[in-house]
Amino acid sequence: MNKRLEGRAPARPTIKAVAAAAGVSTAAVSQAVNGTGRISEATRRRVMDAASELGWSPSASATALRRARTRTIALVVRRPTDVLGSDPHFSELITGLEGELAPRGYGLLLHLVADMAQESALYERLVAEGRIDGAVLTDARADDPRPDLLRGLGLPAVLLGAPDAGSPVPRVGLGQQGAGIREAVGHLLELGHRRVAYVAGPAELLHTRLRLAAFEEALEEAGLSPVAVRHSDFTERAAVDVTEELLALPDRPTALVFPNDSMAVCGIGTAQRSGLRVPDDLSVVGYDNLSLGRWVHPRLTTVDQQVQRVGAAAARTLLAGCGEDVPPPVLDGRPRLVVRESTGPVPSPT
Amino acid sequence: MNKRLEGRAPARPTIKAVAAAAGVSTAAVSQAVNGTGRISEATRRRVMDAASELGWSPSASATALRRARTRTIALVVRRPTDVLGSDPHFSELITGLEGELAPRGYGLLLHLVADMAQESALYERLVAEGRIDGAVLTDARADDPRPDLLRGLGLPAVLLGAPDAGSPVPRVGLGQQGAGIREAVGHLLELGHRRVAYVAGPAELLHTRLRLAAFEEALEEAGLSPVAVRHSDFTERAAVDVTEELLALPDRPTALVFPNDSMAVCGIGTAQRSGLRVPDDLSVVGYDNLSLGRWVHPRLTTVDQQVQRVGAAAARTLLAGCGEDVPPPVLDGRPRLVVRESTGPVPSPT
Numbered sequence: 151m152n153k154r155l156e157g158r159a160p161a162r163p164t165i166k167a168v169a170a171a172a173g174v175s176t177a178a179v180s181q182a183v184n185g186t187g188r189i190s191e192a193t194r195r196r197v198m199d200a201a202s203e204l205g206w207s208p209s210a211s212a213t214a215l216r217r218a219r220t221r222t223i224a225l226v227v228r229r230p231t232d233v234l235g236s237d238p239h240f241s242e243l244i245t246g247l248e249g250e251l252a253p254r255g256y257g258l259l260l261h262l263v264a265d266m267a268q269e270s271a272l273y274e275r276l277v278a279e280g281r282i283d284g285a286v287l288t289d290a291r292a293d294d295p296r297p298d299l300l301r302g303l304g305l306p307a308v309l310l311g312a313p314d315a316g317s318p319v320p321r322v323g324l325g326q327q328g329a330g331i332r333e334a335v336g337h338l339l340e341l342g343h344r345r346v347a348y349v350a351g352p353a354e355l356l357h358t359r360l361r362l363a364a365f366e367e368a369l370e371e372a373g374l375s376p377v378a379v380r381h382s383d384f385t386e387r388a389a390v391d392v393t394e395e396l397l398a399l400p401d402r403p404t405a406l407v408f409p410n411d412s413m414a415v416c417g418i419g420t421a422q423r424s425g426l427r428v429p430d431d432l433s434v435v436g437y438d439n440l441s442l443g444r445w446v447h448p449r450l451t452t453v454d455q456q457v458q459r460v461g462a463a464a465a466r467t468l469l470a471g472c473g474e475d476v477p478p479p480v481l482d483g484r485p486r487l488v489v490r491e492s493t494g495p496v497p498s499p500t
Numbered sequence: 501m502n503k504r505l506e507g508r509a510p511a512r513p514t515i516k517a518v519a520a521a522a523g524v525s526t527a528a529v530s531q532a533v534n535g536t537g538r539i540s541e542a543t544r545r546r547v548m549d550a551a552s553e554l555g556w557s558p559s560a561s562a563t564a565l566r567r568a569r570t571r572t573i574a575l576v577v578r579r580p581t582d583v584l585g586s587d588p589h590f591s592e593l594i595t596g597l598e599g600e601l602a603p604r605g606y607g608l609l610l611h612l613v614a615d616m617a618q619e620s621a622l623y624e625r626l627v628a629e630g631r632i633d634g635a636v637l638t639d640a641r642a643d644d645p646r647p648d649l650l651r652g653l654g655l656p657a658v659l660l661g662a663p664d665a666g667s668p669v670p671r672v673g674l675g676q677q678g679a680g681i682r683e684a685v686g687h688l689l690e691l692g693h694r695r696v697a698y699v700a701g702p703a704e705l706l707h708t709r710l711r712l713a714a715f716e717e718a719l720e721e722a723g724l725s726p727v728a729v730r731h732s733d734f735t736e737r738a739a740v741d742v743t744e745e746l747l748a749l750p751d752r753p754t755a756l757v758f759p760n761d762s763m764a765v766c767g768i769g770t771a772q773r774s775g776l777r778v779p780d781d782l783s784v785v786g787y788d789n790l791s792l793g794r795w796v797h798p799r800l801t802t803v804d805q806q807v808q809r810v811g812a813a814a815a816r817t818l819l820a821g822c823g824e825d826v827p828p829p830v831l832d833g834r835p836r837l838v839v840r841e842s843t844g845p846v847p848s849p850t
Contacts, residue, residue: 182621191617198624220631222609241591244610252612255622259572259609260594262602267541271532272605274548281570281631386791416795423797441736445766446796447773 171200221256223468224276224285226269238440239410239457246461254474270299277303284468290356306471308464311356322464327357328364330453330485334435335368337487338405342496343433347378347396347403377403389413393420404432404496411436411443411452418492429494439488448491455485521550571606573818574626574635576619588790589760589807596811604824620649627653634818640706656821658814661706672814677707678714680803680835684785685718687837688755692846693783697728697746697753727753739763743770754782754846761786761793761802768842779844789838798841805835
């Protein structure tokens with residue numbers, strides 16, 4: 151970075167001059183300006199004073215550095231605002247992204263939009279105004295217009311989802327998206343369950359389709375079909391409603407599979423409130439492997455899809471595209487079932 | 501907005517010309533460019549094509565509109581990345597902010613920093629580079645350098661916390677920060693509890709001090725003192741460790757008060773795993789009133805500090821400062837106890 155900063159027009163004050171005046175290295179100047187590294191407040195002030203005295207502006211340097219060096223990555227979420235609050239999935243994703251972005255002084259520009267048209271218009275505006283260096287695309291759809299749009303705009307992007315060599319932008323995620331659900335069904339079948347119900351996410355999402363297909367196939371291979379399949383909007387309120395409905399079915403399921411952990415925890419609470427014991431009377435499986443599931447009672451059996459690691463890998467892919475020196479992204483294969491205490495042998499028929 | 505957009509140098513194409521060419525209103529052009537409103541994808545494309553044909557650039561207009569009209573608000577979080585993932589408090593805050601920002605086409609620029617020096621340097625850089633229109637300051641400290649810094653930088657800011665007329669920047673939050681904890685203690689005393697332990701947040705945070713003082717005063721007024729006070733880093737792991745430690749005390753507490761809901765839920769799980777019933781053997785109080793607490797079993801007694809509403813009020817205060825036409829922020833007084841099922845009468849001595 152220092153070399154590039156020094157390569158400006160000679161008429162203007164240089165970072166070297168600022169470093170010399172402040173009695174620090176150019177790296178320290180860079181850190182003071184970028185808010186990275188571990189320099190003291192006193193050093194930072196000395197650098198800023200020297201910069202101010204010499205008329206050296208970090209802004210001008212940053213602009214000179216590269217046309218679009220904003221150190222900002224966009225994360226546009228096409229969801230109602232209340233899901234952001236209730237579904238910890240996004241906090242986990244943001245945590246994974248920030249773990250890579252923060253140490254390099256990058257920020258995450260979060261926008262919530264109502265639909266795909268708004269999302270597309272937003273990328274065009276952010277690119278036109280030079281506000282971002284890249285974008286993380288979430289909630290891949292079967293017919294997703296964004297990869298082509300962003301390639302057209304020349305903006306580095308990654309799409310979260312199963313790797314696909316034919317995609318116009320890199321896809322970052324675990325392979326075999328259905329593998330965790332297949333494992334979950336296998337686990338329930340081994341425990342003797344035959345009446346399993348599936349709570350899915352919104353029907354238009356690609357991962358909803360992949361996971362539901364895996365669920366139905368795995369049951370079909372055992373000569374079974376789901377007791378019930380219900381789509382949901384991922385909210386806790388929906389978890390309560392759907393659990394109450396499923397537990398009132400004449401052919402009551404002995405196991406419920408949820409599309410995220412917060413819904414699974416709410417499903418357990420709803421079952422317990424109706425007098426059922428988990429897992430004695432009802433087995434429950436979540437999805438995401440959030441830390442909460444490790445501590446509730448009973449501990450949650452869930453599918454680990456490594457949300458934080460996927461976020462970190464997406465960030466590294468984008469950072470590499472921005473010319474940053476980052477280790478290659480590491481992702482460990484496929485979603486895996488984590489068996490804890492919320493699943494158990496099928497209750498004997500009463 | 502249209503009037504301002506039209507007030508550019510006459511030599512350049514106008515938004516009016518773009519609107520006429522696309523056969524839409526100037527408001528629709530503005531919506532197409534900003535990704536706001538409810539226009540169809542077809543209309544949006546028509547507008548973008550007309551803009552492109554006439555050589556009208558939304559970027560230039562946006563710049564002309566006002567020097568620093570970035571439609572971006574900064575949220576800098578001075579916490580380890582893993583707390584962001586495990587504490588839903590930030591998701592709730594972001595949800596509240598986005599509920600006001602998103603409909604107006606504003607984004608939230610999220611940065612994680614390690615300490616106050618990094619946070620200060622970051623504001624200086626973001627202002628110097630013209631990247632933000634305002635900032636939301638969280639985790640107020642007793643001796644907080646940020647209000648003076650941001651006033652000096654000329655950046656609109658709000659500091660989350662109890663209102664304080666003497667503050668250099670507006671403070672947005674509920675008054676009487678200790679009121680919820682006082683109510684919680686009163687509730688536990690009424691239920692007959694005398695051995696109450698308090699799990700606090702990090703000691704350097706202002707709200708940690710205010711709440712702890714309220715807790716100790718409320719007990720003192722009843723002639724009691726806490727069985728134990730422990731500081732924590734807000735994580736679920738800490739909740740498990742501190743709960744195990746407190747339940748092993750010779751003078752075991754009959755009630756635990758936690759600094760957030762996710763810690764309280766983990767505390768309940770830890771107590772249940774050790775064979776204790778909640779609330780029969782142990783009462784537990786949370787803080788935040790997250791939606792999760794409504795659905796777990798037993799439902800969580802907690803203090804509602806209206807995190808989403810505080811976020812919304814902070815966003816409105818900043819948006820008004822950016823010249824947006826927003827309703828005045830509304831906040832309902834003070835934190836209040838929400839009594840549910842995780843608190844009950846003190847167990848009879850064994």
